Amino acid sequence: MRNTLIVARRELGGYFATPVAVVFIVIFLALQGVLTFNLGNFFDRNQADLAPFFSFIPWVFLLLVPAITMRLWAEERRLGTIELLLTLPITQGQAVLGKFLAAWAFCAIALVLTFPFVITVNYLGNPDNGVIATGYLGSLLVAGSFLAIGSAMSAVTKNQVIAFVLGVAVCFVFAVASYPLVLDFLSRAAPGMAEIVRRLSIAERFSGFTRGVIALRDLIYFASFIGFWLFLNTVIIDHRKAD
Amino acid sequence: MAEQHEAPLIVIEGLTKRFSGFTAVDNVSFSVRRGEVLGFLGPNGAGKSTTMRMLAGFMTPTAGRASICGHDVQQDAIAARRVLGFLPEGAPTYPEMTVLAFLRFAGRIRGFSGKELDRRVEHAVGLTTLQGVRLQPVETLSKGFKRRVGLAQALLHDPPVLVLDEPTDGLDPNQKHEVRNLIGQMAAQKAIVISTHILEEVDAVCTRAIIIARGKVVADATPADLQKLAPSGKLDDVFRNLTMPMTMSGAA
Secondary structure (H helix, E strand, O other): OHHHHHHHHHHHHHHHHOOHHHHHHHHHHHHHHHHHHHHOOOOOOOOOOOHHHHHHHHHHHHHHHHHHHHHHHHHHHHHOHHHHHOOOOOOHHHHHHHHHHHHHHHHHHHHHOOHHHHHHHHHHOOOOHHHHHHHHHHHHHHHHHHHHHHHHHHOOOOOHHHHHHHHHHHHHHHHHOOOHHHHHHHHHHOHHHHHHHHHHOHHHHHHHHHOOOOOHHHHHHHHHHHHHHHHHHHHHHHHHOOO | OOOOOOOOOEEEEEEEEEEOOEEEEEEEEEEEOOOOEEEEEOOOOOOHHHHHHHHOOOOOOOEEEEEEOOEEOOOOHHHHHHOEEEEOOOOOOOOOOEHHHHHHHHHHHOOOOHHHHHHHHHHHHHHOOOHHHOOOEHHHOOHHHHHHHHHHHHHOOOOOEEEEEOOOOOOOHHHHHHHHHHHHHHHHHOEEEEEEOOHHHHHHHOOEEEEEEOOEEEEEEOHHHHHOOOOOOOHHHHHHHHHHHHHHHOOO
16 A cells, blocks of 8 residues: 555656646636536526536546546656556556556546635525535546546557547447437347446446435445456556566 | 675576567576676667566566566566666656656655655765756756666665666766766675676676577676687677677568
């Protein structure tokens, strides 16, 4: 655990030593603001909640999270630092987890910085802050899921553009899995698959959190989803580290 | 050579690495004892870096095994890496980190903290004369400084085994001289492998040299004995005679 945290600390420092952190946070906040207030009809709805805010979160993360993760391993490969990192006395699992935790902490920081939305809605009305809190928890779990996918995709290539495109594509599949378009198609093509795919959908799992429900099975889903992709990440690194 | 009776610190047996279509390292075996500085020579593409990567546990060998201080680099990887100081090819470092931050990171991973960490980092900075650039981001440094940052990282924990891939590449003559002196000073307590294609380096620091060509060991002797292999007595000629067929065939 100590080594994992040392790696995470170095990584997190790296975000703030480069313009990555500022660019990401500014774009994230601007996008969320525009989407929530304009497209989401935050004011016209006349409801004191953050439903519009949370409804856009998975889509904004879908675009921005792979931009964070694309460099995680691809850049280590390109710079050759992967050879340094993986010949230090740490396991590959510790390195994978450390990088993931740093990226997740970074997303948490970005989410914390959306606090003006919470203040605004509390100023305008009397929202259910419990629902807002579960919405944030769900958002963090969605970010974690996309980060785990993106990190694994970054491990397959030394090209960051490829890592980004692969990351967005795979995240997209899991984001839209519960949408009628996909489910209708599947129920015709492979009826047995439709239900399984719906259950694997990130958007479906996230919707419970935005309604204020924390279901144990959803927590287990997110934990095993993240665990699966991090495990895959470790396997990919193990097999392809020297390529 | 101190303590001849001691088991070799580096043991490589039948190490082989095949990539699709060609064999980069072909059945290489050697061992290095404490007090030895082994020069690992060969033309570009001969398999030097691949051998060192396998020795450092970064690359998985197709066949054969390597161990450091008795720890198998694959089976007992973490223990082997603890006693190894490794400078990878090109001395990679994280460009956005300052020299100090980078060395402190390596030190923490090596298990140091508090005063001991400060002491280790300062000592490594002193050995590699990085005092003037401590707080500069690595990306702003010249090639020679970057190489020394990589070297400082490898020396930080005072490991019994050092594997340095081209430690003097990109250094100016003065810096080369300093690094060779440094290696010479440490030689008695450690087993050191350095790869190079600069032949004068072998004369300057190595107690033994291995020439590798096309992935195979073609010579393993003291620098003095190697020189006797050519009528001219020049290491250059020995090197060319032993490795030329490969260069001619363009397989590099």
